[in-house]
Amino acid sequence: MIEIEFIGRGGQGVVTLSEMISEYMISNGKWAQSFPLLSAERRGAIVKAFCRVSDKKIYLRQQIYNPDILISTDNRLYDEVDFNRMKDNGILILNIEHDKKIDFINQRGIELWRVDATSIAQDCIGKNITSTAMFGAVAKALGLGINEVNKIIDKTFPRFSIDNKKAASEAYNLTYMSNYDINDYVNRKTDVFHIDDIPIGGAIKSDIVNNVKIGPGSMNNKTGTWTSSHPFIDRDKCKKCYLCCFYCPDGAISASLSINTYYCKGCGICVNECPSNAISFSRR
Numbered sequence: 001m002i003e004i005e006f007i008g009r010g011g012q013g014v015v016t017l018s019e020m021i022s023e024y025m026i027s028n029g030k031w032a033q034s035f036p037l038l039s040a041e042r043r044g045a046i047v048k049a050f051c052r053v054s055d056k057k058i059y060l061r062q063q064i065y066n067p068d069i070l071i072s073t074d075n076r077l078y079d080e081v082d083f084n085r086m087k088d089n090g091i092l093i094l095n096i097e098h099d100k101k102i103d104f105i106n107q108r109g110i111e112l113w114r115v116d117a118t119s120i121a122q123d124c125i126g127k128n129i130t131s132t133a134m135f136g137a138v139a140k141a142l143g144l145g146i147n148e149v150n151k152i153i154d155k156t157f158p159r160f161s162i163d164n165k166k167a168a169s170e171a172y173n174l175t176y177m178s179n180y181d182i183n184d185y186v187n188r189k190t191d192v193f194h195i196d197d198i199p200i201g202g203a204i205k206s207d208i209v210n211n212v213k214i215g216p217g218s219m220n221n222k223t224g225t226w227t228s229s230h231p232f233i234d235r236d237k238c239k240k241c242y243l244c245c246f247y248c249p250d251g252a253i254s255a256s257l258s259i260n261t262y263y264c265k266g267c268g269i270c271v272n273e274c275p276s277n278a279i280s281f282s283r284r
């Protein structure tokens with residue numbers, strides 16, 4: 001039996017991807033099951049789905065904890081993907097920007113497959129709905145037939161199948177295996193905007209709570225994985241009022257006005273607060 005876990009964001013088609021893969025397997029003579037794990041939150045929250053595939057009827061009904069295959073459909077979620085739970089010789093398939101380095105050590109024979117499915121989905125269907133691009137990526141990594149993948153897409157998206165098949169084919173061609181052992185994360189403690197650097201007015205007060213110093217922002221949560229869009233500051237328009245710095249709920253704007261994309265969650269508060277209209281959003 002093969003067990004597959006999917007992780008992504010609500011609205012990206014995580015559950016649909018799981019169902020399409022199950023359907024592919026069933027149409028190829030296997031037994032398969034697909035089921036979601038949804039959170040109570042709105043669109044954009046983390047969503048999981050699970051799929052089991054076997055030559056025999058499957059009686060197991062519980063959640064999958066140690067998948068053979070782990071698939072992330074969101075290009076900012078790689079930090080949340082716990083590949084240590086995977087079985088030996090598993091397959092990890094990530095939607096990730098082409099040139100992004102990640103903290104992955106090739107242990108226990110786990111293969112890492114990469115694809116920039118967000119860019120492909122934006123180009124082919126004009127939205128960050130990555131299910132069909134990731135279906136193409138899964139087909140490449142697992143050796144599934146792209147023609148049969150297209151048949152499932154025809155059935156699943158009868159009105160939008162042309163663009164979705166284009167996304168799957170493009171992803172199929174661009175998915176590649178690449179094992180990194182590079183830790184490229186920013187050490188936030190050296191980069192965080194300290195309370196003492198903020199000009200007088202408006203900022204929350206630094207304090208000691210339970211022996212821990214608090215200031216603006218969240219040190220431990222890499223909230224930058226919540227979004228694929230981040231603000232851009234036009235230095236010609238910027239008046240250096242620093243309002244954006246102390247209104248940012250994640251302390252993601254430094255004293256030099258650079259945006260730390262590991263912590264910027266894309267809330268847009270800085271855009272609203274900037275009196276000079278110097279901040280706009282762009283996809284990374």
Ligand code: SF4
Pocket residue numbers: 231247248249250251252253259263264265266267268269270271
């Ligand atoms: S969008 Fe602006 S205010 Fe919101 S987290 Fe990012 S930098 Fe901070």
Ligand code: SF4
Pocket residue numbers: 233237238239240241242243244245257273274275276277278279
């Ligand atoms: S709020 Fe706008 S003008 Fe003020 S520092 Fe930030 S980008 Fe510059």
